[in-house]
Amino acid sequence: MRTHYCGDLRSADVGSEVSVCGWVSRRREHGEHLAFVDLRDHTGVVQCVVDGAADLRSEYVVRITGTVRPRPEGTVNPALATGEVEVGDCQVEVLSVAEPPPFPLDDRAADVDETVRLRHRYLDLRRTEMQRNLRSRAALLSAVRRAMDGQGFVEVETPMLIASTPEGARDFVVPSRTRPGTFYALPQSPQLFKQLCMVGGVDRYFQVARCMRDEDLRADRQFEFTQLDMEMSFAGQEDVLTAVTVAVAAAVEAVTGQPVGEIPRLTWHEAMDRFGSDKPDVRFGMELVDVTEVFAATEFNAFKAPCIKAVRHAGGSEGTGRNRLDDLTDRAKRWGAKGLVWMRVEQGEGGVSLNSPVAKFLSDGEQSALVAATGAQVGDLLYLVADDWRRTCHVLGLLRLELGRPPVDEGGLQFLWVVDFPLFEDVDEATGRPVPAHHPFTMPNAEDAPLLDGGPEDLLRMRSQAYDLVLNGWELGSGSVRIHRGDLQQKVFDLLGISAEEAHAKFGFLLDAFRYGAPPHAGFAFGVDRLVALLVGEEKSSLLLHHILNSHLDQIS
């Protein structure tokens, strides 16, 4: 039916007789015998010059046959890829008529209510931006598959209708026809299956896996999402980081054309200490400054704490009113701080001075040491939190994001590995049991393994062989080296207070499998939806990208 796509026509095609098919995007009439029709397909738009367009309307589906010609002097449109040419001497064939669309199918659709766009998803998809998103996602998945294939990974499909597995979220369930009152669960992740693959000698597994979790939604969280899931045998952390880096780099290059290069690493402790987050956004500075020593001998009661840190908001004083400071203080308290100390850095007699409700409690020496430690300049605002190390970092990390985080499409792509996560998150005060930070199959760091026999202090100091991939402050994915030996696994279960019965009920088939010879193995999974969203600079990943064909589910729910 057609010889060319609309968006592909260029000066090189001048003189060719072409047929193009698509939707009428916009028409501009200049009397009975001259009209411009912008014809749109998934590649873009091209201007067609027709003799009268009275019987053409928006979104009519047409086939236009004509001759490509250069646009007259002065009428070239540089904003359009096809802007140097137009299709003239047009014969127009209407293939389908159309009612006016309920919302504009151009950039202005971004302002339209999402429910309206979802109700007419097929119209939203016609938009150039949506086509770009859709195709970016496809290109990414294709590149990832090639990259995994090239590294010897085997794509394995794991079951969708399964017995409930013990991940943390609520299962989506499907009623069984043959056994009324019983249900299948839909997988929250293929975690246990991929470990079975390792026992089964698959060696290197991957899957573009759909995962479903019946939890309440958030702006960036959907019922179902897609993970690139992988696992490798006779491999450790370095092997996984390398393999994932190759796949992610291929994905990024497929969408953006830009190389990724080496992905820097931070230990979990350093990430928390410097950025107050286990998924630091390193597109901007404003790192946390430790000033505990400055106030080691302070008289100010609020600063008699194990850890005091500061965030410096350069030049922030002028634009920050008292209301804002009160608001930030409220937030800091909601985030878990006892309070938030702020200080305006001002010009005093013979040097800078600090303007703050608590300044009178601080000695001159403490004030000047604080200024020196933070590098504060006149016009800056300093924020301080004093608490235990963990809480101080956490609160200031959130404050740092609030004060300095750039928009989603600025600052480039800052990938980061965060390694050496703690093995245990906490020790339950009631039971004395440690709480695993990842999952109970996570391998402890080899050096730290002896600490398993220690007390709570030792346990909380233990590092694990778990790692996260972070992009611009988002946790893209996580993984770990798994415990493959029964004796060590038993020790961890004992520590966690997981009884033999419970372990058998929850993970029985995996533990059984491990009795027959489990290779050392390690793996990773990362969220495809968020990666695509970040690569195309889109704020809302899932609404625009993966709920393409089942948006009605959202409305039913």
Place this chain on the structure above:
RNA sequence: GGUCCCGUGGUGCAGUUUGGAGUGCACGCCGGCCUGUCAAGCCGGAGGUCGCGGGUUCAAAUCCCGUCGGGACCGCCA
């Protein structure tokens, strides 16, 4: 399960604080004019159960109660 915000022609909004005729803006739509536009322009027109139900009032888009729908966040997502 909880807190808060929003429902006004097809779309996006203003009007609600302080009740007074469905009042207004932009886009879209329909008709007319227009031979180089590209978010074309100019002129004219159509299009409304102000989410729904009840209450207060001489009078409700506006105030009160309830309800439905949508959104954000908390809990939750090992």
